[in-house]
Amino acid sequence: MALSEAFQVIETLQIPNYRMEDTVRWLCSMSGDFSVASAWEEIRRKMPIAPWASIVWHKNLLPRHSTLGWRLAHGKMPTDVEVQKRGVCVVSRCSLCRKECESTAHLFLTCKFSDAVWNTFADWFGFIWGRPSSILDFLEWWKGKLRSSNLRDLWAVGAIVVCATLWEERNKRCHEGTHRSMKQLLECVKGELQECKFVIRGVKSIQDLCVKTIGLVSSTDIGSGILEVFWCKPDPNWVKLNIDGSSLGNPGKAGLGWGPCFATTRPKWCSRMENTWAFPIASKLKLKL
Structure with missing residues (x-):
């Protein structure tokens, strides 16, 4: 296209006229704001992520x-x-x-x-x-x-x-x-x-x-956070005592279940109690697992 033709096209363009100031927008980010990270992502040579x-x-x-x-x-x-x-x-x-x-x-x-x-x-x-x-x-x-x-x-x-x-x-x-x-x-x-x-x-x-598997030094207080426990079968000639319970309110109605599990092919539960007692465990009792 000749330069004269380009000027003719430009003259026919309708430039919108809004009652607001022009602002600079950065097209390489979703927000339109410039950041070094977005500039680097635009110019860097992207390679596949190493498997390691x-x-x-x-x-x-x-x-x-x-x-x-x-x-x-x-x-x-x-x-x-x-x-x-x-x-x-x-x-x-x-x-x-x-x-x-x-x-x-x-x-x-x-x-x-x-x-x-x-x-x-x-x-x-x-x-x-x-x-x-x-x-x-x-x-x-x-x-x-x-x-x-x-x-x-x-x-x-x-x-x-x-x-x-x-x-x-x-x-x-x-x-x-x-x-x-x-x-x-x-x-x-x-x-x-x-x-x-x-x-x-x-x-x-x-x-x-x-602490048990690797032998690291255990802290004295396990805190009030949630501890995820994985059940493990007891070793041969050992008896494992399993205890669990829940309560509705504190204090409130509660249930407690317990029983030893022997190192057999199929665990055997010996005892279970339900709706036994309730007391404020969280505020007055600390269990060290």
Whole structure:
């Protein structure tokens, strides 16, 4: 279109004339207001989300843990083999087992010391350690177990926390000449998990939920929050006493049921009482589960 024709088209346009001031609107956001986040979303190159993103960038991980997890997923940890790839001549030997060359997969996964740590940690959650051979396979295996764990957030952050503790132990042995036993290292893992300070399904703290399974220090008062309890079958030769009740009002009519459950194939209930008594439990009684 020639310039003269363009001017003719412009002259025919009917420009609306409203009795209001013009305002500037940002078209890249629903509200019309500018934000750095909306500008970044408009200009950035969007890539598919990495399958390990939910593990590495978990909301309850400390920033130093997430940073280490990102380096681990991208193969950027400065192990001996990685340093050799950069042209640096070093003699490689794993600081944990002192037998094999120190590659990323060996140090964090296949080393006998690391393997024993993963075995114990997985056993805390009732899993069998899958022994993946690569870091990406490891993250995929770990993510797949999220669907089977009642402690989803704790299991999710555990992958990177254990890796960070193993890396710290490696550095202490290399540069400080000190070493810790597997038991001591697992205690450090528990301490790192406590630093995350996240809430799981209404539980006040990680200590309250994991004191029996993992052995973390339990808090003295469980508070007034709702505690989700998962029923477990008693161990062989043990008798489990199950108690439950409810009330209409406080005080008010109440019912109480109780009975021992034996470690048999089918639980046997021995006793039950209904409409027994009512008293203000919430204000005068604290139960320690």
